[in-house]
Amino acid sequence: MVLDILMIEDEPNIAEAVRFILGRDGWQLQLHADGLGGIEAIRQARPRLVILDLMLPHRSGAEILADLRSDPDAALAATPVLMLTARGQTPELAAQADAVLGKPFANDDLRAQVRRMLA
């Protein structure tokens, strides 16, 4: 079975909220809490969408995104990425990520964004 979403987020409460919200919409969701094993988890799970937190311990979301985009597996490298960030404006990320959502976000915005990206 195909995994819809892989989410890499270190804040357990946020991860819990996102899982609850997107789970109720019927998306298959897997959580990963650390930047270190992030890219490995993506390679193994091969999700249709990656949700990345920008501020992660050990390895930041931007680094994981760069790893993903430079992966030899072209299909994997093209995986859509939704970046979550608690920082202010981070325009340079927009070029790399397919979409950026600032924290805190409205639940409905998150759901609409995911729906659009997985359509």
Next chain:
Amino acid sequence: MPFETLVAGCLAYVALMFAVAFAADRAAERGRVRWLDHPLVYTLSLSVYCSAWTFYGAVGYATRSGLEFATIYLGPTIVCTGAWWGLRRLVRVARMHHVTSIADLISARFGKSNPLAALITLIAVIAATPYIALQLKSVRLSFEVFATETPQGAAPGGAFGGIGLWVAAGLALFTILFGTRNLAADERHHGVVTAIALEAVVKLLAFLALGVFVVWGLAEGPADMLDRIARAGRDPELAEGWLLRPDRWTALILVSAAALVTLPRMFQVMVVEAADEERLHVAGWAFPAYLFAMSLFVLPITVMGRELLPADANPDLFVLTLPAAAGQNLLAFLVFLGGFSAATSMVVVCAIALATMISNHWIVPGWLALRRRPAGEETEDLRGLVLNARRLAIIAVVGAGWVYHEASGGGAALASMGLVAFTGMAQVLPTMLGGLLWRGANRRGAYAGFGTGFALWLALIFLPSIGIGALPPLPERVDPLAFSIFLSLSLNTLVFIGVSIFGFPDPVERLQGLSFVSAVEPIRHSRMTRGEDRAEPLLAMARRVWGADPALRFFQAEAAQQGKSGYLPDLTPNFLTRLERRLAGSIGAATAHAMIDRVAGGVALTVSDLLQVADEAQRAKEEAQRLESATTELARTATQLREANDKLTALSVQKDAFLGQISHELRTPMTSVRAFSEILMTPDLSDEERARFAKIIHDEAGRLTRLLDDLLDLSVLESGRAQLTVTAANLHDLIGRALSAASATRPERSFTVERDMPSEHLPVITDADRLLQVLINVISNSRKYCDSDRPVLRIRARRSEQGGAQIDIIDNGSGIDASRQSLIFEKFARLNDPARAGGAGLGLAICREIMAVLGGDITYLPGQGGAAFRIELPRRPPAGAAQTHS
């Protein structure tokens, strides 16, 4: 004329000279020097050039050699009219350097060499002795003329023999009285100069009166006179001597021109006695005019003397015997007085000049060398020494002339004795001109050139003139005198130039050379007077240097010491010496000396010029200081600006990073709160879900609050506005309270705490709550992050060396990487999984700020096995910290 009448007349004349000299000196002392300083007085004093040699000897010379006598007048005339700028320069340089004689001038120019001056003094003395003898001889001869003409017949022969001695003694007395009355700073002798000026008038009047008598009384007017002269020129007896000989003319004009500036007596009246160079304007035409008047009737007198007087009559005495033979006794007496004036004025000035040279270059240096006392102690003794040395030297100089006169018996013709002196002193000319005009001239050159000229003069001219040795045989066409003059002067000059070119001047010489050669013209001149008139400008000058009050105090003290009220002391040498020393301390010895010399010495520089110099020097100094400090200030400001800019840039970067951090730390819990509150708003949730989500919201809200609290706390601590409540507390109690408070962090973990109870019992004076906050933070961190399976926390306390307390808190975990130890006290430097952290990473940053406010410190202790912190507390918080006591 009876001998007694003659002597009485002479004595009356001498008394007049004494009276005039005395009156002039008194007038000068009272500051009434206006008429004394008149350029005509100066010009008349130059007539000391016309000694008895020219007064009596010119006619004798003309009898023997025709017009050649005129060379003696032509030389000075050419110098005065053709090279008056050179004379001005000579006077300027001499005044500038306070030169006292020709020897002093040469020595000053060539590195202040005294041996050179002593050598020049030697030639001057050797040359002058026969010359003085000549004057005595002329006086004696003139007495003899009158005595033989008296109706009573022969006067006692002993009286004539004694005349020379009496005259010498009288002249020595006069010279000592008026030549060494005091040591004037400027070496001027108003009395002597005035008496000489008067004698010059007598000389001129006598000679002109005789001339008029000869032309209009004995001959029949100018036309007849010229006719007689023309006939005399065709006289075969005179023919050979009356030929014009270019070689002799050139040599004699050269030598007499040199004599104007090199003869000691001429240097004395022309340079030393000159108040300033301006009077040369008048002297430049007036002195040649005087010489012209003195020479105008020489040929008529010569021709009439030959026509009217017996063939064996002495032509050197024609001027006396001619009127006497014509029965003009009064005129003869006037001529006698003229000749007497010429002789005495020459002896007096020559004695003064030579005495100055002898005392300054022979006696005083010799005395000092013998005494070998350190310099500076001599000031008082030296004045007396110098005056007595001069008196002795005057007696010696005049005495030597008398002895020479007695010994030689007066055989030689007057003119030849004069020429010996002229040619001797002319040897100084190359050195003098070179020194004034050529910077390359140096001392070795001066020694070598002058030495050569001196030796040649001795061998070729002086010694043959007194009968020792003779010139080597010369071709008939070559004149021995001209040959000797040209040979000695040209070799002198060549050696001087040659040695100067190949030698190197020492630094003093270079400096003096520059100052002599490039002596600039004074901008303005002022006529300054003695006494208080000059004390005032000195005070003004001192004010510029020291400031008004110290200068006034110094002058008042000096005036009081002289027994004067007010603040203007007399310009005694003692006062000037002290003033110069004091000034030297402020502006340097050379400048002080120069300034005082110029103000006190009446050199041609105005006071305002000097004040300007002092002002400019002061301004330049202040400006330099101001510039220097401004430069330093600018450099410092630039550095400060750069540092401030760097700091602002760094702060800006830090602020951006900090805001980014805060934003992140605030948004993270906010995200959870928002997400779960929206979820809670949806209807289909179980009670258990609602309770769980509400708890998350609650926890995250608490996290937000703590974060805000920490931020506020940090802000207060960093701004230095933190209020401390300083109390005395027991460290043991505080550690106990901290442990119990920290146990709320991860209460599930079992934590072993090792304490050393006795060492903890330390009284501390500090803000107990703040210290507690630090202890709780450190202990909580350990509870949170210690990764040992059986965590152990060791706490050690001790009294620090400074009287404060030292607390080490060490756990047995893996500690902190060395690379990150320096970061842990920075804001938001949370190291590990945030899931286990209750705060936002501000804890240790706050601890560091608290310890800074308490006057202590918190540091990481590496190498202790686990995480280890050392908290250091001072004996009491620093006084600067805002604190309230309870």
